[in-house]
């Protein structure tokens with residue numbers, strides 16, 4: 329039996345613990361009306377280490393780069409998908425407009441992300457033979473775009489592939505136009521990607537790549553982009569080495585945005 333003063337001291341102590349701001353490393357448990365406080369030191373140390381690691385600007389840049397290059401179904405991936413939707417809508421729409429898409433064309437978008445460029449290109453393919461193909465190796469982006477384009481996928485007007493640019497499940501010489509925005513920077517082997525694009529394109533087909541070079545260079549300076557493949561020269565060299573001709577970069581002013589476009593013709 330405990331005396332009154334011991335009981336009230338214990339109650340006072342318990343109240344103090346409960347009223348105190350939450351202490352890191354201490355966990356409060358409530359079972360059947362009883363309160364106990366448990367030390368979770370190991371978790372706390374791990375959390376502290378994790379916080380220190382992810383809070384450095386270099387780690388943040390690396391994490392952002394990974395999500396931009398391959399968005400995953402996660403909080404970070406969801407945020408990146410929102411960023412792409414808000415920031416790149418005008419670029420995607422403009423690149424579609426300058427790609428010279430004809431109503432009866434077979435058109436391919438690489439690394440479509442959330443799917444805004446696909447939506448825009450589909451509107452131009454009004455002939456019955458007009459066909460749109462999209463591909464992305466992020467399962468999350470593939471699902472997001474599939475949802476956005478659901479009706480056109482069902483009708484057969486649009487086909488979406490979950491695959492790598494370097495290994496496309498497409499027949500040789502079947503595509504009239506290829507377009508992509510903010511995608512090649514993440515390819516580990518530009519020549520492999522360019523060769524594969526050349527393979528699927530019809531002779532004389534046009535490829536257009538859109539980017540806001542100043543933003544890309546700013547991201548690269550912060551090491552968001554892996555390596556040096558983001559440089560337009562690197563990609564243009566890979567295109568020329570893969571059989572493309574008339575490879576050039578132009579400054580573009582379309583609707584209300586300024587951007588850069590790389591053009592290349594698939595000579596065969």
Ligand SMILES: C[S@@+](CC[C@H](N)C(=O)[O-])C[C@H]1O[C@@H](n2cnc3c(N)ncnc32)[C@H](O)[C@@H]1O
Nearest residue numbers: 397398412416439441464465466492493509510
């Ligand atoms: C920065 S996001 C750009 C998305 C969209 N085009 C835009 O500009 O908003 C790059 C996209 O390309 C995809 N991607 C990157 N490398 C790829 C590859 N080798 N094959 C297929 N998709 C790739 C990523 O999964 C991601 O959805």
